[in-house]
Amino acid sequence: MSERIDNWAEETKVRPGHRERVEALLRDRWREPVIVLHLGDTDVGYDVPGRREDGTIKGKRLIRRFFWNILRGIGAVVFGVFLLAHGERPVLPFGRTIGVTGPENAMALDLVDRLRSVDGAWLACSPSCLAVVDTGATATDPADAPPPRIVWEARKPQAPALSFRRSTLTWPDGSVFKLPIHGRAEQQHLRKFVEYPDVVHWNGR
Secondary structure: OHHHHHHHHHHHOOOOOHHHHHHHHHHHHHOOOOEEEEEOOOOOEEEOOOEOOOOOEOOOOHHHHHHHHHHHHHHHHHHHHHHHHOOOOOOOOOOOOEEEEOOOOOOOHHHHHHHHHOOOEEEEEOOOEEEEEEOOOOOOOHHHOOOOEEEEEEEOOOOOEEEOOOOEEEOOOOOEEEOOEOHHHHHHHHOOOEEOOOEEOOOOO
């Protein structure tokens, strides 16, 4: 069952045309060749002092947090029963993969916190710039979607170091954001431009 859900998400999540709109926006803005990759689930876990795993600030919204923990516990039980009824092994439905690490007030938080309100996140990179762009829900026909919106942008030398091989952005304070590159299609697209270890052909191989 979980495999069928994964296959469905892979096939339907990104409609053709969204990538091209982001590429056109950033090429015009930066006047450089651009590589654009779709980011998957950006609701990542945090391993940063002063933050809970879900990214919220420790010591705030305690009442809301109390009731959320109760609801999450009930949801986990219901989900586990559903999986057992369908012959699946129970898993934690609300677990997050740790995607951002670093010291307190990590520089990576400027980007990762902004991703919390993004519906369709794309990483755009050029020889001297990085950006995250929101296209809205990528299952929507691009003709009906809102214009792409730049959520975050950085230029060298202030931009974090990008490693395609590790799928990471690393800031000078040591904080790291593990990029949630979305699925096989994005990995195949990336191979048109990047070869081991991190050799980038900005205009394609």
